Each structure stands twice: as structure tokens, then as C-alpha cells.
Amino acid sequence: MAKLTGACLVVLVWLLALASAATVTYDFNVTWVTANPDGQKERPTVGINGQWPIPAIHVNVGDRLVVNVLNLLGNQSTSLHFHGLFMQNATHMDGPVQVSQCPIPPGARFTYDFVVDQPGTYWYHSHIHGQYPDGLRGTFLVHDPHSPFKDMYDAELVLPVSDWYHDQMHNLRAILISKANPTGAEPVPNAALINETQDLSIAVEPGKTYLVRMVNIGAFAGQYIWFEGHNMTILEVDGVYTQPAEASMIYLSAAQRCSFLLTTRNDTSANFPMVASMDIDLFDQMPDDLNWNVTGWLVYDAAKPRPDPAVLAAPFDPFDDMALVPWDNQTRFGEPDHSFALDVVMENLGDGANYAFFNDITYTSPKVPTLYTVLTAGDLATNPAIYGGHTHTMVLAKDEIVDIVVNNRDPGKHPFHLHGHNFQVLWRSDDDAGIFAAANTTAAFPATPMRRDTVVVHPGGNMVLRFKADNPGVWLFHCHIEWHVQSGLVATFVEAPLDIQQSLPALPADHLAACAAAGVMVEGNAAGNKGDRWLDLAGENAPPGRLPEGFTPRGIVAFVFSCLSGILGVAVVAWYGFADGSEVQGGGPKQGLEQRAGTEAVGSAAEGGEDVVSAGGASQAREGVGAR
Secondary structure (H helix, E strand, C coil), X not given: CHHHHHHHHHHHHHHHHHHHCCEEEEEEEEEEEEECCCCCCCEEEEEECCECCCCCEXXXXXXXXXXEEEECCCCCCECCEEECCCCCXXXXXXXXXXXXXXXXXXXXXXXXXXXXXXXXXXXXXXXXXXXXXXXXXXXXXXXXXXXXXXXXXXXXXXXXXXXXXXXXXXXXXXXXXXXXXXXXXXXXXXXXXXXXXXXXXXXXXXXXXXXXXXXXXXXXXXXXXXXXXXXXXXXXXXXXXXXXXXXXXXXXXXXXXXXXXXXXXXXXXXXXXEEEEECHHHCCCCCCCCCCEEEEEEECCCCCCCCCCCCCCXXXXXXXXXXXXXXXXXXXXXXXXXXXXXXXXXXXXXXXXXXXXXXXXXXCCCCCCHHHHHHHCHHHHHCHHHHCCCCCEEEECCCCEEEEEEEECCCCCEEEEECCCCEEEEEECCCCCCCCCHHHHHHHCCXXXXXXXXXXXXXXXXXXXXXXXXXXXXXXXXECCHHHHHHCCEEEEEECHHHHXXXXXXXXXXXXXXXXXXXXXXXXXXXXXXXXXXXXXXXXXXXXXXCCCCCCHHHHHHHHHHHHHHHHHHHHHHHHHHCCHHHHHHCHHHHHXXXXXXXXXXXXXXXXXXXXXXXXXXXXXXXXXXXC
């Protein structure tokens, strides 16, 4: 009888939750607007409903969210990804183009429709052609009436931090992946922002406790964040409630989130700076005019001055997120059924440009979205070969335990993100630790690991991430530095593909209509082959070919400049032989060379592939410094 009563109570709670759930609808017209958030340069920016910054999404746990998208950009396709949400039973709503959907072409409509069953702090952004740093990025807040911390604060503050570029992404992408940038130096942001602006005043009341939700919605730069005269009590990272932890400074990589309590002082005698400082260790070069800090103020009294922040000595020492303990005390999953070692490598291919690799694979989109391959492959969906040689696809069975071992063979930090899951972080080495050595470290794995969906691996270091394959779907694993996504630092997990086929027997009509409008195939393997050719990948999209054996990035640079020097030398000798003295004095040939170089730069910027924006103009190539 007691068991029956308990079961009835569970059902009653479920029914009450179902009855209280709402359907929340947003109508988003994606449009071009003009923005100038740092006051330095107006530029075309992707907005929603004619406005930028774009609106925050607010829902409660259990709500059904419907987002109706109309693409009015005119010259670019788009999509939306809801970062950190697991999309349980809705993998087709995840948003990455050529993974779970086709692009939404100009003039097309598309509806995202799913139930939100996770509390916490998230964000949403475009997931096509590196588009989101052009403005299509906003916060997504899931409010929890049953939060264990709901009685600990008086109000909420939402404070996204970000980086900002004066040029548009299609220009910058063309410069990044180009023979003119053989070291792979990433474009450096022009500014840091808080709430998509600078000089932000945050009105606060004395003696109050605020739940502050911070999200790094930037493309590249991690941010060190602190509030002068105030401490933080961390309660959540990446949608995972944590045991309270005190911090005076936190670090948020691109895509990471942190919610914390901030208690104000009991007097109004002064206002206090808050600072977000870009992690300049990520930059291969430092422009002379770059201010990598952005300051806001906790304003107790608007009539009082807003003081300059104190100068802190580097290196900074932020709170170590490995010290966090999940609120639910979830213990470490058992030994893995699969362990995938992914070595992070940056190197050049045959076109002279620099690409990013997991092991020997730089991600190249398939001709058929990977999810659509799953849905049309029948029993062959369990065979990783059909997903192509350049999507780095790993097929998982339901409920398997999976380890991802990341060996960072690059001298930079990388924030790695997994769609559809968060992961237990079992291990993260110090800088320059080299390849993970299981025999030396597995005994140090915590019994109750920190958990989040985006984790930073240190330069030259390694880490071990563990998750349970309990969410059938097609999920990307990638670095969330957007330049590295564009360079190919992406892998794919196809999780329980036969279960996906059962739960998603047919795609919504607007999915198929978007594919038809974009001219994208919806059946077949990665190359679009089907019938008796499911294992034939002839015609699949592929990156440029490999370099001849023995070539290295440094060798390429030397080879390119040697060739250029030789060509210029021959040209000068030939020109000198045919020119008279007055022409030599006039410097005409030098001017001609500069004009030709400028024309080539404009041509490269226009070779961005699909959906080129004509409004942006060409960006000047920046010289990369470093060994990348």
C-alpha cells in the first residue's frame, strides 16, 4: 500500500508539473541592422526583428518553446543552436547546419519546437559559416521554481560578456584560412563588451543579494571577471547546480556560463568597478590600439563618480572550476565502454592554408546532413563508414559509457563543447604535460567529478571527459573558439542511431522545405549516394589534399617567401633591364606591386564560399606571429 501511495504521489507531481507547463512562442525575423557597440565603427550586424542586441529567451523548466524563424537577411543563410540544451527526443532541433538540419536560406521559414527540461543559464546562436560573431547570439534563461537556491537571493542580473570585431565574419574567415596566413593566426578582436556594450552601469541596492548569470557569448577570447570590493558565491556552471563555492575572480572561456550570488554592501558611499579582461594569451599578436579590458560599474548612487578599476598584476589567478562539486553529488560513471583519444593538431594542407585537426581529420561538412543520413540508412546507420571520411564520426550504442581523451598538441588553450550532454571532467593536466598517461593519473580521478558542457584544455596539456550515451541523437564535439570550428576542429557522435529512427520517423515539413530551397540532399550517405552505393563515398566533400612528406608549417612559410623573393628578384632584374633611369627614380613598379597585393586581398576576402555579404568590404590581412 505504501508503494502504491508513493507511486501515486510521483504521478501526481508529474501531472501538476505538466499542468503548470506553458507554451512559450517567439517570432524571430532575422535581419540586418547597423551597430556600433564600442563607439569605434558602425558595421552591418545580424539582428532580430530589426533590433540588436537580440532578445533574451526566458522559459521555465518544463515549458514547450516554439521559435518561428524567418530569414530576411537576403544574402546569407542562417540557423539557431540552443547551446547547452540536451534536446532530449529532439535532436533535429539542435541547429548545426549539415549536422541536424539544412541551412535556412534567405526568404525561408523554419520552426524550432522542443520541451525545455533543464534549469540554468544557456545561450543561443547561429551555427553556420561562423555567423554568430556578426551578432546572432543571445542569452537563454531557464528559470527553476524548485531551485535549491531560490530563497538565497532577492533579484537576478544577466551579464553576457563577449568580444567584438569591426569586420564581418565572411571577410575574416577568408583571411584566416588562406595561404597568406600559413601560421593560422586567428583574427584578434577589436574590443571587449559587457551586455553587448561598454561603460555599463548596473544599478544595485544596498544590502541585497543578486543571482548574477554570466555567459561568454564571444567568438574567441576567454574573459577574466571580477567585481572590486565584492566576492562571488558560485552556484551553477553550464546548467549544472554546484555546491556553493567562494571566488574573487572567475574565468569564462567562449561559451561557458557561471551563475553566482553577489551581495551588495550596506551603504551607498561609493560605486565599484567590475572588469572583464580578455585572455590575451590566446592572441598571436597584439594590435597597438587594442584595449583588452571592458569596465562596468555596480552603481549604488548615480550621483557619485564611477572610479577607474585598480590595475592588477598578471598572471591572474581565477577560481579553478575543477574544484567544483555538483549539487546532486553524481558519482563518477563506471569504466568506459569506449575511450576515444583525440589529438589536437594545427597544420597546413596542400592549398598552403592552416587547418585544425582531431588526429588526422579536419572536419568537412557532408553533402547530406548527418542526421538525415541516420534516418535514411536503415540498419546501415550503425556503420560509421557511411558518414564519410571527413566528419570524424563515432557511433555509440545506447547507455554506453564514453571517455574522450583530449591531447592538446597545440600551444594554445581550447574550450571543448559537447552537444546533447554535459560531461564529467575526470582529469585536466597542467600546461605542457604532453600525452595523457593513464597509468599515472587514473588513480587521481575524483569520486564526484565536476560537470559542465564546455571545458578548457591547457596549452600542451591533456584532459579526460566522461559521459553516458543516454540521449539518442547526432551530437558535435568541437572547440568553441569559432575560428577553430571554421578550421575543422570538430568531431561527430552518432548516438543510438536505430533508436533515433524509431523516435523520429519523419522530419517536419519546414525542414524538408529548407533543404529544397537550399538545394541540399536529404537522403543517402555523406556523399549523397544511396541504393546499392551506401558504402561508396565517391563525390563526398573533402578538404584540400595533404602536403608532400617532410613539409611543415615553418617549412611552408620559408618555401613561400623564398619563392616570392625569387620571383620578385627576377622581375626586378627584368624590369631594370628594360627601364630607363627616370622610371627607376619614380618608384612606379613598387606602386604597381602594392596595387596587385591589394587586389589579391580583396579577392581572397570574397572567396568565402556560400552566402557572401557585399556590405562589409575587404579586410586588410594581419601578419600572424607565433608558432601556430
